[in-house]
Amino acid sequence: MSRVVLGPFNRVEGDLEVTLDVDDGRVRSARVNSPLYRGFEQILRGKHPFDAMVFVPRICGICSVSQSVASALALRDALQLEVPPNGDRVTNLLLACENVADHLTHFYLFFMPDFARAAYAGEAWHAAVKARFEAVSGRARVSMLPARARFMHLMGLLGGKWPHTLSLQPGGSARAVSGAEVIRLFAILREFRGWLERELFGDALEAVAAIDSAANLARWAAARSPASSDFACFLEVADALGLAALGRGTGRFLSVGTYRIGDAPAYAGGVWDGALRPFRHEDVVEDITSSWMMAPSAPAHPWAGDTEPDMDKDGAYSWCKAPRWQGQVVECGALARQVVDGHPLARSLAAVDGGSVSSRVVGRLLEIARTVIAMETWIREIRPGEPFCQRADLPEEARGVGLVEAARGALGHWLVIRKGRIANYQIIAPTTWNFSPRDQAGTPGALEQALVGAAVPAGEGGALQVQHVVRSFDPCMVCTVH
C-alpha cells in the first residue's frame, strides 16, 4: 500500500487536495481535503439580514446566482412573503442562465481537455479530441466562448452583471422587464439555441430531451459520426474508455427541486435510491467528525449548527463538513436532478451504472437541452406592467430555509434572525454533499467512495482516472469551504 497526495486540481473551482491509499495500482481509499477557509458563516453573524444578499453571492463566483437565490428564498421563508409570478420568472431565467453556462464551462473548459492529454495519444479518437478540446488551443472554444458570452447578455439585462448581482431580492426581482426587453431576451436565447443545436448536439434540443433510455442514447450515437457534434464526440470517448464503469457513486440521488413558479418546481425534488422518497430539510444534519471545526457532541441540523475553526483537531482532514440525509451519503448534481425529476434517460443510466463519470456528463448535457426549452417558456410568460417585486418588511425574530439547485447540485441556506440581526447562518453547498469527509460512523463521502477502484498507474503523476472522476462531479470547492 502506498500513499499518494494529489493537488492542486485545476479546472475545478477552488483549491482541492486528494490523498489516496493505492494498492496494486488501484485506489483503495481516498480522503478529500478542501484546503481553504474564509469564514462566511462567521462573517454573517450579527449582520443585517438583507446584507446577506451582498455577501452570499461572493461565496462563489461560479454559483453566484444560486447563492443569491438560496438567500432570497431563506429570507422569503423567514418573512413569509408572496412573490409576484414575474419575480419567479426572472429569478428562474437568471438561475437557468448561470446553470446552463456553468454546464457549458464544465464540459468545454474543465472536463474535456483531460482527454486531449498526451497520455491518450495512442487512441484512435485522440487527434480529433485534441484538435477540438486541448486546453487553451483547442478549436471548440473559438465559438464556445463568444456563444457563452452572448448568452450571458441575459445576465446583463436581467441581473446587471454576472457574477454577483443584487437584483435578486427576497420580494422578487429588483429589475422589471419591459415588452421590448422580452423580445431582446428571446433573440439572445434563440441565438444560443442555434449554437447548441449546431455545435454541441448536432440535433434539435427537443430531440436530445426526448432520448429516453441508455439503449436509445447508444442508438442516437451510433446513427451519427463522432465529428458531427461535441456530444457525439464525448459519447465515443466515453465508450472507448469505459467511463460508464468509472467513478460509481452511492446510487442515492438528492435534488431539492428547483425553478419554482409559486410552489411548483420545474424539476421536482426528492431522494431516489431505486424508489422516490420525499426530501424534508429536517432530515439533514451536518457531521463534523473529520472537519477542522470545534465539535458539538452530535451532528446537528443546520438551524442548530455552528462554525468555529479548529485546525488542531485530532482525526480532522478537511474544512468541509459532512452533511447527511437520514444518516446517508447522497450524491447531487445535474444527473441527480434529472433522475429525481424522473427523466427516463437519467433513470435508465442510474439503473445501469448507479452514477458514473459518463452518466454525470450526460445528465449535464441533457439538462442543458431541457432547461433552455424551459427558459423560452418563462420568457414568454413574463407580463410587463405587472409587478416584479414585493415589499419586504423585516421581523425581529424569525427563521427560514432556502433550498435551490446550483449547477453542481443541492444548495441550502438556513437563517435565524434574532433582534433584527442574523443570529445564525448555515450553508450546505452541493460540493459539501459530494466531497464531504468521513462522518462519525467512518463512512466516506460520495467522491471518496466514487474514487475507490480508480487506476493510479505507477510513475504516472497525472492519475488520469482520478482526475476524470473528480471533475465528473463539477466540484466547486469555494462554495464548499465558505
Place this chain on the structure above:
Amino acid sequence: MSDRFSVLWLQSGGCGGCSMSLLNAESPDLYQTLELAGIDMLWHPSLSEASNGEFIDLLQRVCDGSQPLDALCLEGSVMRGPNNTGRFHMLAGTGRPMMDWLRELSDKARYTLAIGSCAAFGGIPMAGDNPGGACGLQYDGKRSGGLLDRDWQSSGGMPVINVAGCPTHPGWVTDTLMALAVGELDAAALDSLNRPRSYTDHLVHHGCTRNEFYEFKASAELASDQGCMMEHMGCLGTQAHADCNRRPWNGEGSCIRGGYACINCTAPGFEEPGHTFTETPKIAGIPIGLPTDMPKAWFVALAALSKSATPKRVRANATEDHTVVTPASRKTGLK
C-alpha cells in the same frame, strides 16, 4: 527576454468570480485578446491543462529563476490566519501556506497584479471581524502595506497593480495586461490606491441611465422602482471610481441598470460600509455621503431647488417599475 509576455494566475481566499468574469470578455474574446497582445498564460486555474505535480514543478521553476515571469496575478485575499500562520490556505499538494508561495513568487515576477478587491485590499473576507485574517497583497483594508510592505516594488519598478472590483470587469483586466505587455503602463497610470486610472478616473455615476431622476432628486423608494437610488437605496455611484455605466457588463448591464445600488466595490473597506448596504444613512434627512467633489451647501441648495422643479412625469415614474407617464411629444413643425 522573449517578446512574449508571460502570466501566472493564482487564486487564494476568493470566490473565483474574477476569473469567471474574465471569461465574459467579448470582441475579442479572452483567448483572442491574449493572443493578439502576445500574452502567454503560463498557468491559470480554470484554463490550463497542467495539474498536480506538473503545476508545482512550474512554480518551482519560477522560484529558482529558470522560468522567467512577467506578471503574477493573484485573485482572492491573502489568508494570514490563524495567528499569522497562513494555514487557512495551504496550497494543495505542497503542504505550504499560499501566503509563503505568494511572497516568494512576487519577488520573481516583473509585475504583480491584484485581480479584484480581495487581492487588492482584502475585500469581502475581511468583513465582520475578519475570521480568516484576510488582507490584500499590498493593502490591509484601507491601510497601505499588506502581505508586501507599503514601499515594496516589483523588479519592473511598480507597486502591486490593484485591478480592484468585486468582481473586476473583464475589460479592466485585459486592458491592464495588454498595456503592460506593450510597456505602456507606468506609475503615472495608477491612481492613489494603485488602481489603473484607465477605469478609476471615472465615476460610476457617469453614464448612469437614471440620471434624469438624479437631476431632479426623484428617488426610488422600493426595490424595482425606477428612480434615483442615492437618496434612499444606498447607491454610492456618485462616489465610486469605475466606468461601469460607460463600459457596461455582460452586454448592456451594470449594477444600477440591474435595479440595485452601487456599493463602491472598487474601494478598500467597501465590505463594511457601516450601514445596511441597501439603505442610505442620513442626518436630518440629508444623505451622509455626498457626490464626490460637491460642496455640501450647494448640494443641499440644488437638491431643494431641483425637487421643487421636478416634472410630474419624472416624479410619477420614479416610484413605479415601468414608465407610467411618457415624455410629451411636441409637434416640431417639420414635415
